[in-house]
Amino acid sequence: MALPPVGRLAVALLLAVVTLGLLGAARQLRPVPYGDRLLTAGPHAGTWAARVRDGAVAGHDSRTGALRWRYARAGHRPVDVVHARGEVIALWDDGLLTDTDGWSVRWHRALPDAAEWLPAQGGTGVLRPLGRGILAVVTPRRVTAYRTADGDLRWVLPARNGCAFRPEGAVRRGAALLLAQPCADAAWTGQLVALDDLGRIAPGRTPLGNDLPRPRPGRLEAENRLHGPVRLSLMAILLAH
Numbered sequence: 001m002a003l004p005p006v007g008r009l010a011v012a013l014l015l016a017v018v019t020l021g022l023l024g025a026a027r028q029l030r031p032v033p034y035g036d037r038l039l040t041a042g043p044h045a046g047t048w049a050a051r052v053r054d055g056a057v058a059g060h061d062s063r064t065g066a067l068r069w070r071y072a073r074a075g076h077r078p079v080d081v082v083h084a085r086g087e088v089i090a091l092w093d094d095g096l097l098t099d100t101d102g103w104s105v106r107w108h109r110a111l112p113d114a115a116e117w118l119p120a121q122g123g124t125g126v127l128r129p130l131g132r133g134i135l136a137v138v139t140p141r142r143v144t145a146y147r148t149a150d151g152d153l154r155w156v157l158p159a160r161n162g163c164a165f166r167p168e169g170a171v172r173r174g175a176a177l178l179l180a181q182p183c184a185d186a187a188w189t190g191q192l193v194a195l196d197d198l199g200r201i202a203p204g205r206t207p208l209g210n211d212l213p214r215p216r217p218g219r220l221e222a223e224n225r226l227h228g229p230v231r232l233s234l235m236a237i238l239l240a241h
Contacts, residue, residue, distance in 0.1 A: 034096065035074035036105050041067045048102070050088040052078045057090050059102050069102040080123025082135065084148040089135060091123050097137065099151060107151030113141060125167035128177055134197035134210055138167040138179065143195065147210055154210050155199045160190070176201060 047062040056072035078090040095114020128136040143157040169180030198207035
């Protein structure tokens with residue numbers, strides 16, 4: 001016996017609810033990427049400060065000291081953290097770079113050759129904010145710059161042949177970061193590199209910009225014109241069944 005239209009609609013809704021429940025359960029069973037364990041312990045109103053404690057990054061209320069959130073990774077520990085626009089970027093002992101605002105882990109980036117230098121270097125001098133939303137990660141072989149807003153790789157500066165950067169041997173001079181690059185056979189001028197958010201400071205350079213990409217004019221309106229009829233068609237199909 002065929003079901004009336006209302007009955008068919010009820011069955012379709014019931015099947016949709018069951019399907020969503022099964023998808024939610026499957027999502028819970030999946031392994032957490034990168035071993036992330038982020039726990040929010042309280043409201044995020046007001047300012048907070050983060051520090052490494054007990055193998056995790058913990059955010060504490062700047063006024064009361066109460067725990068706001070705690071971020072850990074299974075089997076790993078943070079070796080250094082820096083603050084960036086109300087967020088925290090952490091360097092972990094496996095060479096992973098992460099960004100969290102206390103509500104979510106916004107991005108992950110794996111540093112190259114970390115097993116070769118990180119055990120001896122630790123986090124000393126590795127994370128160097130350059131201003132204007134750019135973070136430099138200084139390792140013996142290269143300097144890698146990321147945009148803190150989304151983790152986008154902006155530029156890479158390799159060390160000269162026969163030379164190596166010293167992450168701990170860097171000082172700020174205004175907007176510039178002066179970085180030591182000891183070499184066995186080079187003049188002292190070649191053993192010091194000046195950087196800013198656009199890369200190595202040099203006469204006549206033409207660096208790429210670091211701003212977030214902007215949507216093309218008219219793109220959003222075009223997408224709305226396309227998606228509107230599609231949504232209406234889907235609604236008509238559901239109501240017909």
